[in-house]
Amino acid sequence: MAVDYTVIVVYLAGMLAMGWWGMRRAKSKSEFLVAGRRLGPAMYSGTMAAIVLGGASTIGGVGLGYQYGLSGAWMVFTIGLGLLALSVFFSARIARLKVYTVSEMLDLRYGGRAGVISGLVMWAYTLMLAVTSTIAYATIFDVLFDVNRTVAIVLGGAIVVAYSTLGGMWSITLTDMVQFVVKTIGVLLLLLPVAVVKAGGFAEMRAKLPTSYFDPLGVGGETIFTYVLIYTFGMLIGQDIWQRVFTARSDRTARWGGTVAGTYCLAYALAGAVIGTAAKVLYPDLGSPDDAFATIVKDELPVGVRGLVLAAALAAVMSTSSGALIACATVANNDIWSRLCGLAKRSGDREEHDEVAGNRAFILVMGLAVIGTAIALNDVVEALTVAYNLLVGGLLVPILGGLLWKRGTAQGALASVAVGGLSVIGLMAGYGILANEPVYYGLLASLVAYAAVSLATRPTDEAVLAVWRERLAGRSPELSSETVPAHQ
Numbered sequence: 001m002a003v004d005y006t007v008i009v010v011y012l013a014g015m016l017a018m019g020w021w022g023m024r025r026a027k028s029k030s031e032f033l034v035a036g037r038r039l040g041p042a043m044y045s046g047t048m049a050a051i052v053l054g055g056a057s058t059i060g061g062v063g064l065g066y067q068y069g070l071s072g073a074w075m076v077f078t079i080g081l082g083l084l085a086l087s088v089f090f091s092a093r094i095a096r097l098k099v100y101t102v103s104e105m106l107d108l109r110y111g112g113r114a115g116v117i118s119g120l121v122m123w124a125y126t127l128m129l130a131v132t133s134t135i136a137y138a139t140i141f142d143v144l145f146d147v148n149r150t151v152a153i154v155l156g157g158a159i160v161v162a163y164s165t166l167g168g169m170w171s172i173t174l175t176d177m178v179q180f181v182v183k184t185i186g187v188l189l190l191l192l193p194v195a196v197v198k199a200g201g202f203a204e205m206r207a208k209l210p211t212s213y214f215d216p217l218g219v220g221g222e223t224i225f226t227y228v229l230i231y232t233f234g235m236l237i238g239q240d241i242w243q244r245v246f247t248a249r250s251d252r253t254a255r256w257g258g259t260v261a262g263t264y265c266l267a268y269a270l271a272g273a274v275i276g277t278a279a280k281v282l283y284p285d286l287g288s289p290d291d292a293f294a295t296i297v298k299d300e301l302p303v304g305v306r307g308l309v310l311a312a313a314l315a316a317v318m319s320t321s322s323g324a325l326i327a328c329a330t331v332a333n334n335d336i337w338s339r340l341c342g343l344a345k346r347s348g349d350r351e352e353h354d355e356v357a358g359n360r361a362f363i364l365v366m367g368l369a370v371i372g373t374a375i376a377l378n379d380v381v382e383a384l385t386v387a388y389n390l391l392v393g394g395l396l397v398p399i400l401g402g403l404l405w406k407r408g409t410a411q412g413a414l415a416s417v418a419v420g421g422l423s424v425i426g427l428m429a430g431y432g433i434l435a436n437e438p439v440y441y442g443l444l445a446s447l448v449a450y451a452a453v454s455l456a457t458r459p460t461d462e463a464v465l466a467v468w469r470e471r472l473a474g475r476s477p478e479l480s481s482e483t484v485p486a487h488q
Contacts, residue, residue, distance in 0.1 A: 004307030011311045015163050018174040022167020029355040032168035033100055033330055034246040043177060044257035048244050049264045050176035052079055054320025055136035058313055063289035065276020069213025073273035078227040080265030082235025087258025092251035094242060096474040102239050103335040108471060109402035110410035111464040117417055119335030121394045122239045126328035128387035133321035134374040140314050153374050161367030164322045165360055172322045179315030186312025190305055192271045198300050199278035208281050226436045230388045237399045240327040329362040382433045393442030394421035397450045412454030420446025
């Protein structure tokens with residue numbers, strides 16, 4: 001294992017070096033939070049693919065392949081579909097808004113009323129996303145170094161917090177590009193062909209496994225529908241995803257770069273399912289499907305290659321963790337703390353260096369909170385389900401409604417967030433956290449509340465809509481939340 005250890009240590013040291021280099025570039029709020037809004041197509045595509053394909057997509061995707069066969073690809077496949085939909089239909093408009101958070105977009109569209117409430121929902125989602133990604137370090141470091149769970153979480157979390165705090169989005173962008181390359185080589189070019197060959201090829205896999213393993217819909221229609229609601233729609237509205245859209249150099253970059261990243265996700269989804277199916281042939285009696293990835297890597301790959309593929313898994317986890325961490329800190333600082341304490345800066349003060357220091361401090365504080373929560377938390381699946389249900393049930397309708405329906409109002413948006421969020425919480429208490437019904441009915445309640453209250457209240461003030469249209473057209477400079485006209 002000495003060679004494998006060397007590969008991993010060099011990789012982790014490289015991540016810290018990227019963080020230090022990124023610190024030298026992050027001199028303004030824009031540079032620190034959205035990489036100066038100047039990423040080109042290649043870097044944008046790589047970093048977008050890196051953030052959406054995390055530990056759940058890699059370790060979990062292989063586990064679903066082990067459990068269900070090729071239809072296990074649907075979870076990651078719906079993530080790719082969501083990224084494609086975002087890129088083709090919405091990314092250009094989102095990029096032209098020149099905001100930093102989803103809540104700032106809601107304030108801009110509706111007139112400055114929804115920021116704190118929507119910010120709290122988005123903060124809970126990004127926090128739990130970062131926590132679950134951080135917990136995944138325990139699995140990987142246990143395979144690598146045989147360390148206990150707490151040490152693994154602290155070690156992995158500390159590295160991510162360090163490079164994210166140092167350079168913000170620039171550091172995360174640079175590390176994500178490295179992680180994208182490592183994932184591509186490790187999973188697609190090395191593990192996938194080795195797994196298929198070791199399993200005897202597709203003919204042998206078909207001979208040894210039930211036919212359901214090769215049924216595209218074997219995982220079940222209701223499960224696929226739920227994946228679409230949670231992951232496809234979640235891709236459309238998550239702060240961690242939008243913050244990457246904000247880094248694009250132009251709306252064309254956001255559209256085409258995101259389309260390339262979404263297509264890559266579809267290939268990654270199929271690769272994970274095939275690897276899991278091959279693992280089922282090789283190890284039919286594993287205790288847990290999620291053990292399939294680590295087992296096939298540990299037992300079937302040669303020295304050195306094994307280290308690279310484990311680095312690929314680590315890369316997948318770190319990219320999602322760092323993206324969720326900076327999103328969580330950005331929402332906490334810009335949408336909650338600044339608004340509650342009245343610390344929002346005037347438009348002319350947005351790029352001051354002290355804002356970089358403030359955002360850096362929030363990343364550090366949120367990072368420590370993420371590590372502590374990850375150590376204390378046991379059932380991460382339930383926690384992440386709560387976060388996604390609140391995100392989709394509470395924020396999907398007012399966000400997409402604001403982009404697509406002129407008649408939507410601030411009162412309608414607030415009612416939608418409140419009714420959708422409370423419905424999801426109540427339904428989870430009644431049906432169970434892991435049930436499908438809470439997100440189904442919560443989303444429906446959110447839609448009804450949005451439409452009914454919007455039609456029952458006065459239309460959004462024309463001055464607010466004028467600013468919104470100017471920003472959508474890319475003809476208006478960046479504005480702080482204080483300069484958004486209030487709804488009358």
